[in-house]
C-alpha cells in the first residue's frame with residue numbers, strides 16, 4: 001500500500017534526506033586514491049550519530065555497515081573493506097539515515113583521481129537519466145513512466161538497465177510501495193499522487209544489464225565485470241510536481257563543481 005505523507009511528514013523527511021546529503025558532502029572531500037571504504041564508512045557513521053541520526057542501513061536486513069560501497073563493476077550493496085581505492089576507480093556510495101522516525105536514502109558515484117573518458121560518460125548519462133526520470137514523477141503519470149524515461153535515455157548509449165534492483169517508496173520504512181523500476185512501458189503501473197515520496201535510483205551498467213551476486217550474500221556486480229553507476233535522489237510530489245528532498249549540492253561544494261541541475265525541482 002502506498003503511504004501518502006502530510007506536509008509536516010515531508011518536512012521531517014527533508015531533514016533525513018539532507019543529513020544523507022551532508023554525509024555525502026563530507027565523504028566527497030575524502031574520496032581519493034589510497035583511502036579505504038571502511039575508513040569512509042566510519043566517518044559517515046560518526047557524522048550521522050553526532051548529528052542525532054541513526055545509520056539507516058546498519059543492521060537493515062542484516063547489512064553490516066553504514067554505507068553501501070560499490071566500486072567499479074559492483075552495482076550496489078558492496079560491503080566496506082580495507083582495500084585502498086585506486087586512481088581511475090569509481091565508487092558508488094549509498095547512504096541511509098533514520099531521523100525523527102523517517103528514512104533518507106541517497107547515492108552518488110564518485111570518481112577516484114582521474115577516470116577515463118568512457119567512464120566519465122557513463123557517470124554523466126546515468127546522472128542525466130536520474131533527472132529524466134524525476135521529471136516524469138508528476139500527477140497524471142504512472143510508475144512505469146519514470147522507468148521508461150530512464151531506460152530510453154541510457155539504452156541510446158548502449159548501456160544496460162539493471163532489472164533486479166529498483167527504486168522505491170520511502171517513509172517510516174526504507175522500502176515502501178511502490179517499487180520504482182528503472183525500465184518500463186509508458187502509462188503503466190500505479191498512478192502518482194500528491195504526498196508520495198519515492199527514491200528514484202537508476203543503476204546503469206556500461207555493458208550488459210545482467211548481474212551476479214558475490215557469495216557474501218550482498219554485493220551485486222555486473223555479469224561482464226564492466227563498470228556500473230548509481231545515482232539516487234529522494235523526491236516528494238507537491239502540487240503535482242516533483243520536489244527534491246535530497247541534494248548533491250554539498251558534494252558539488254566540496255568538489256568545486258558548479259551546477260544548476262536541481263533548480264527545476266525546487267519550489
Ligand code: MG
Pocket residue numbers: 094095105106107201232
Ligand atoms: Mg540508496
Ligand code: MG
Pocket residue numbers: 105106167168199201232
Ligand atoms: Mg534506495
